[in-house]
Amino acid sequence: IKARTGYKPNVGIFSDEVMDVLTDHPLLLERYKYTQGGTVTQDMIAKVLGLEKIFVGGAVSLTNNEGATDVLAEMFGKNAWIGYVNPTPRLRSMSAGYTFSYKGVARNIGGGYDVGMRKIVDTELMADKNQGIMCYTQRVIDAGAGTFFSGAVA
Numbered sequence: 722i723k724a725r726t727g728y729k730p731n732v733g734i735f736s737d738e739v740m741d742v743l744t745d746h747p748l749l750l751e752r753y754k755y756t757q758g759g760t761v762t763q764d765m766i767a768k769v770l771g772l773e774k775i776f777v778g779g780a781v782s783l784t785n786n787e788g789a790t791d792v793l794a795e796m797f798g799k800n801a802w803i804g805y806v807n808p809t810p811r812l813r814s815m816s817a818g819y820t821f822s823y824k825g826v827a828r829n830i831g832g833g834y835d836v837g838m839r840k841i842v843d844t845e846l847m848a849d850k851n852q853g854i855m856c857y858t859q860r861v862i863d864a865g866a867g868t869f870f871s872g873a874v875a
Contacts, residue, residue: 725865726815728805731773735873736797740766740777742874772803799874804867817866823856 722730735743740763743749749761749769757765767775778797785792807816837854 722803722805722866722868726805726863728815728866729771730803730805730867731808732804732806732817733767733770733772733775734802735775735777736795736800737777737779738795738797738799739801739873740775770803773808799872801870801873802867803870806866815866816862817864818859818861820857820859823858 722728743766744761744763746761749766750759752769753759753761753765763775763777767773780796781793782796783791784794804817805815806818807814810816810819839852839854841850841852843850
């Protein structure tokens, strides 16, 4: 990444499965065995990899047909991503990606990161419902600023 962009990667996104392997990896355990008693944390892994932040994706989704027994699957699989994300986003600045928010999309409700909330009265159920609205999109800015590892662990 540094050879392509001039920036060292500073962010990692790993699945739960990748983090489980890293926290029990013999090389990492050996590195910290005398100082941490054989426990490796997310911050320690970030430090060894030279990253400022590590995010762990642990979401699951239902993959079964409706009415069948629930079958959950990891959404992030056995994958990992590292890259450079600009800590101070601005126009014409290099970063692997940005999240853009849209403001004023829903009149009288709000938009963007300021979550617009409204109350809906359901007289049939005799209950109030709350609805939240956010409008945003994620975009790749420089694909060379990141690397995706498909099947990072066995």
